[in-house]
Amino acid sequence: MKTRIVFAVLAAVVLCAGQPALAHHPFAAEYDVNKPVTLTGTLDRMEWVNPHGWIYMDVEQPDGTVKRWTIEAAGPGQMNRRGLKRADTVDGMSLVIKGYQHRRDPAQANGRTLVLSDGRNFYIGAVGGPNDGADR
Amino acid sequence: MEAPYRPVASVREIMNSVIDPSIDIVWDSVKTVIDDGRMTDFAPTTDEDWTEVRRHALIVGEAANLLLMPSRLIAPPGAAARAPGVELEPDEVRALIDENRDGWTFFVQQLQDSVGLALAAIDARDPEALLVAGEQIDTACENCHQVFWFPNAFPSVP
Numbered sequence: 001m002k003t004r005i006v007f008a009v010l011a012a013v014v015l016c017a018g019q020p021a022l023a024h025h026p027f028a029a030e031y032d033v034n035k036p037v038t039l040t041g042t043l044d045r046m047e048w049v050n051p052h053g054w055i056y057m058d059v060e061q062p063d064g065t066v067k068r069w070t071i072e073a074a075g076p077g078q079m080n081r082r083g084l085k086r087a088d089t090v091d092g093m094s095l096v097i098k099g100y101q102h103r104r105d106p107a108q109a110n111g112r113t114l115v116l117s118d119g120r121n122f123y124i125g126a127v128g129g130p131n132d133g134a135d136r
Numbered sequence: 137m138e139a140p141y142r143p144v145a146s147v148r149e150i151m152n153s154v155i156d157p158s159i160d161i162v163w164d165s166v167k168t169v170i171d172d173g174r175m176t177d178f179a180p181t182t183d184e185d186w187t188e189v190r191r192h193a194l195i196v197g198e199a200a201n202l203l204l205m206p207s208r209l210i211a212p213p214g215a216a217a218r219a220p221g222v223e224l225e226p227d228e229v230r231a232l233i234d235e236n237r238d239g240w241t242f243f244v245q246q247l248q249d250s251v252g253l254a255l256a257a258i259d260a261r262d263p264e265a266l267l268v269a270g271e272q273i274d275t276a277c278e279n280c281h282q283v284f285w286f287p288n289a290f291p292s293v294p
Contacts, residue, residue, distance in 0.1 A: 026281070026289035029219035033293060049167035050267065051274035076168070077271040089170050127278050132293040 027128045031110040035101035039069055039109070046089045048076040052126050055111060057095055071097055071111040073124040084114070084122040093117050100130070143202075146209040148226075154199045158192040159277075162254055163270050165189045166263045179263035189266075190258045196273075197251040200244050206237075222289045232284050243280035250276045 041059035053073035058066045073079065076086075094117040102108035111124045112134035123135045145153065166179050180186045202208070210233075211226040224232070233240045250272040257265035282289075 026219065026222050026286035028289045029222045029286075043170070046170040047167060048169075050163040050270035051277070075271050075274060076267060086168050086170070086175060091170055091173060127275075128282065128290065130293050131290065 027110060027126075027130065030102060031100045032103050033100055033130045033132075037099055037101050037109050039071070039095075039097045039099075041066075041069070041095060043089060043091050043093050043095050044068065045091060048079070048086055050075045050077075053079060053124075055095075055097065055114075055124075057097065067107060069097075070105075070108045071099060072109070072126060073111045073114075074126045078126070079122070079124065082123055083120075084124070088116060088120075097124075098134070141205055141207065143205055143208040145202075146211045146215075147203060147229075148211040148215070150199055150202055150208075154202075155196050158195040158199070159273060161192040162189055162196070162266075162273070166267045166270065177263070179266075180258075180261075186258055186261060190255065193251055193254045193258060197248050197255070200248045200251070203244050204241060219286075223286045224284075224288075229284055232287075236283075239283060240280075243276065243283070246279065247273065247276040 039057060039059050041057045043055065044058050045054075045056040047054040052075055055071040055073055057069050057071065059069055061067055074082075096115040097109070097111050098113045099109040099111040102110070110126070110129060112129065112132065114122045114124045116122075125134055164178075165185075167177075169176050169178065180189050209226075210229045215226060217223040217225045250269060253269035253272055254266055257263075257269050
């Protein structure tokens with residue numbers, strides 16, 4: 001069995017303490033639709049959790065340094081219905097994510113599409129994002 | 137006749153101080169983390185764990201009733217929207233609620249219904265059902281926010 005059940009609420013709270021945004025916020029208050037980003041890198045960590053999933057990826061910069069981006073995504077139920085399963089995501093895998101940069105945090109974005117290393121493409125936007133056709 | 141309630145907090149303060157911290161505990165209690173080369177599912181395991189999550193679900197379900205008290209302020213006196221131009225100002229939220237009291241009540245009760253699903257999942261010790269209920273709670277929150285808090289916050293791509 002590839003998963004193991006571990007508790008607990010306290011541990012989860014500690015893990016989630018570093019989540020970068022309030023659970024509820026209008027897209028436009030947090031993210032800038034005028035700053036689209038395309039991020040190519042490797043998955044470092046992913047949290048399948050309500051109300052939003054969180055993807056942490058390492059992106060190599062032109063100067064050779066690595067920048068760790070935090071990407072807000074849809075919740076687990078929405079991702080599942082769009083065909084992206086938990087087993088599809090393995091840390092260290094290559095990813096391409098398109099989205100919009102955070103207004104204040106230059107290393108955070110709202111994810112819209114995700115392309116896995118096998119070429120499969122998924123809409124990962126949460127409710128309330130811009131009408132940009134990413135969901136088609 | 138309305139009971140002699142004496143609201144202490146505004147709607148914003150109830151959201152930030154009561155509902156949001158508690159629903160975060162409910163949401164965070166079931167999740168999967170991909171890290172360090174493995175996939176790990178988190179869920180309550182002991183009776184104490186489940187009781188703690190249940191306590192927070194109850195807080196949200198009952199706090200929803202506080203939102204229905206008509207004399208409650210939307211935000212502390214003098215407070216403005218935290219994201220002007222994206223969120224409505226408190227007096228604009230107040231006007232929308234007063235014009236559409238049935239809609240406000242509907243969304244509050246939708247929140248309570250979804251919390252009811254979470255309570256049932258907790259009582260059944262069913263992490264998957266709690267995850268599903270968690271999404272329904274978020275949907276209830278978003279539905280209400282998009283009508284009463286930030287109805288104009290859907291940006292077009294330039």
